[in-house]
Amino acid sequence: MDKLIDDELLVAQFKSGSQKAFDDLMKRYEQKIFGYLLRSVRNYEDAEELTLEVFFKAYRALNKWEPKAKFSTWLYTIASNLAIDYHRSKSRQPIYMYEDEEVIETRLVANDISSNPEKNIEDKERGHLIRKAVDELSSKQKAVFMLSRYEGLQIKEVAETLGMAEGTVKIHLHRAIKKLQTLLRPLWENNEI
Amino acid sequence: MPKCYRSEAHVIDYVYGELDPNMLPDFENHLTTCNQCTRKVFAYKHVLNLVDEAEEEFIPQPIAPYDLETKLYKRLAEVPPEKSSFYTQLLNNFDKVLLVFKEQKIASICTFAFAVIAIAFFVGNPFRPTPTYDVTPNTAADERIEQYRQQGIQRSLEDILRNKHLRYSDGWDTVSQLNRVKDQAKGTDWANVANKQLKRVQQTSDL
Ligand SMILES: [Zn+2]
Numbered sequence: 001m002d003k004l005i006d007d008e009l010l011v012a013q014f015k016s017g018s019q020k021a022f023d024d025l026m027k028r029y030e031q032k033i034f035g036y037l038l039r040s041v042r043n044y045e046d047a048e049e050l051t052l053e054v055f056f057k058a059y060r061a062l063n064k065w066e067p068k069a070k071f072s073t074w075l076y077t078i079a080s081n082l083a084i085d086y087h088r089s090k091s092r093q094p095i096y097m098y099e100d101e102e103v104i105e106t107r108l109v110a111n112d113i114s115s116n117p118e119k120n121i122e123d124k125e126r127g128h129l130i131r132k133a134v135d136e137l138s139s140k141q142k143a144v145f146m147l148s149r150y151e152g153l154q155i156k157e158v159a160e161t162l163g164m165a166e167g168t169v170k171i172h173l174h175r176a177i178k179k180l181q182t183l184l185r186p187l188w189e190n191n192e193i
Numbered sequence: 194m195p196k197c198y199r200s201e202a203h204v205i206d207y208v209y210g211e212l213d214p215n216m217l218p219d220f221e222n223h224l225t226t227c228n229q230c231t232r233k234v235f236a237y238k239h240v241l242n243l244v245d246e247a248e249e250e251f252i253p254q255p256i257a258p259y260d261l262e263t264k265l266y267k268r269l270a271e272v273p274p275e276k277s278s279f280y281t282q283l284l285n286n287f288d289k290v291l292l293v294f295k296e297q298k299i300a301s302i303c304t305f306a307f308a309v310i311a312i313a314f315f316v317g318n319p320f321r322p323t324p325t326y327d328v329t330p331n332t333a334a335d336e337r338i339e340q341y342r343q344q345g346i347q348r349s350l351e352d353i354l355r356n357k358h359l360r361y362s363d364g365w366d367t368v369s370q371l372n373r374v375k376d377q378a379k380g381t382d383w384a385n386v387a388n389k390q391l392k393r394v395q396q397t398s399d400l
Pocket of ligand 1 (some may be wrong): 197198199223227228229230231
């Protein structure tokens, strides 16, 4: 709670002319935003560039920003939008238009995982395959999953961040987890449990 | 075994810790008797554990790139502050201007003349070559951006000088960087500093 008040205080100080206030806000959130973007895009340079873009946009818009939500929520909103745009511009694969296509994609990755000849997949390789499965989620599913699981946001806050109804967030979350379960099933059917 | 008709969404919510507290006791009770739901709970928990481990391995601790602040200042220094142009403002108010013309002729001419003067006064001369003026100038923000810009220049200079010894065999690189900063710093004290450093670097690389 303290932190929330502090953020608002820093924003107010920035609005009345303190540059240091913005530095403090940036120091406070750059790790988190960078971590979130790094998980989103899986590429250090791009994550750095996007993190910079988040604070650039925040700096330019902060004077007009009204603290209706938490400052951190606002930063995550900017970051999520940038990540979604990033994936949109990068995607060479068709965007999931129909559930059918999603199922096909799911099977492809599932095959990829189960076709690995080694029964005992090396830990690192396994981690890589699991993250590949996470990256197969649609950009909204991934955003919902990442924000709720690794950024410690409650469903309500995820809804605010992504501009969705709470019900929609839950639908994305359910789909994400179900999809992960389908994708990763071969991994534990093969050598675990 | 009879098929269980509990919603899978309940199972996921339960695993994720998002199940409505009012439904929790009932669902936990159900788990003691329903093998299918228990299996699902186990499977989802396992999947989430797998993903958690893989993500933990990916970023054990997020470490933001070195000196992001400096990079931000530099970027802010490169881009001029956002301002709405005179023409945008005129377009926005065009309907009002038109309305005045529909009223009396003399009044309209006077009003129009007054408007032109007023707009020129508040927004800036429309015939000047760079049409970027703010109707409500936010001087505090502009000053701050200028301060940021200068901080960016200062940090660029510091960076160049700090790294100079790393590539003293390649004096040309330092010179070109200093020249760029000198251009950026035009009109500020930093231009003099950059110039002084430039001379010093050129002298030492001549030797
Ligand atoms: Zn059941």
